[in-house]
Amino acid sequence: MIAPNNKWLINALLVGLIPVLDRLLMWAATTADQVHPFAASDLVTLGLVFHLLTLEQAARMLLNTLSTLFITCYGVLYTLVILSERNTELIDVPFVLTISATLCVGSTAFGLIISQITKQRQ
Structure with a gap:
C-alpha cells in the first residue's frame, strides 16, 4: 500500500506533468x-502544482512563506512566457527556460523534503 505522503507526491507529479506530456505528444x-x-x-x-499542493500540506509559517515565494516566482515567469509569445525579441526565452527548469528542480526537492518531514511526524 502507498503511504499518504507518497500518494501526495505521486498525485502532484502526475497532475503537474500533464502540460509537459501534452506538449510532447503534440511535438x-x-x-x-x-x-x-x-x-x-x-x-x-509543474512548479506551481508542487507549491500549491505543498501549501496545503505545510503546517509551519516558514514553509508557507517559501511556497508563496516560489508561487510568486512562477507567476512572474509565466507572465514572461506569455509576453515572449507576443513579442519574441522582448524576452530571452532560453534564459526563462533555464530558470524555469531550475525552479522545478528546487520545487521537486522542496516537495520531497516536505513529504519526508510530514512522514516522520506520523
Missing part, C-alpha cells in the same frame, strides 16, 4: 518542428 504528432518539445510555461505549471 511527436506534428511535422516540421511546428511545436517545441519543451517550453518554460509547462515547467512553470
Whole structure:
C-alpha cells in the first residue's frame, strides 16, 4: 500500500506533468518542428502544482512563506512566457527556460523534503 505522503507526491507529479506530456505528444504528432518539445510555461505549471499542493500540506509559517515565494516566482515567469509569445525579441526565452527548469528542480526537492518531514511526524 502507498503511504499518504507518497500518494501526495505521486498525485502532484502526475497532475503537474500533464502540460509537459501534452506538449510532447503534440511535438511527436506534428511535422516540421511546428511545436517545441519543451517550453518554460509547462515547467512553470509543474512548479506551481508542487507549491500549491505543498501549501496545503505545510503546517509551519516558514514553509508557507517559501511556497508563496516560489508561487510568486512562477507567476512572474509565466507572465514572461506569455509576453515572449507576443513579442519574441522582448524576452530571452532560453534564459526563462533555464530558470524555469531550475525552479522545478528546487520545487521537486522542496516537495520531497516536505513529504519526508510530514512522514516522520506520523
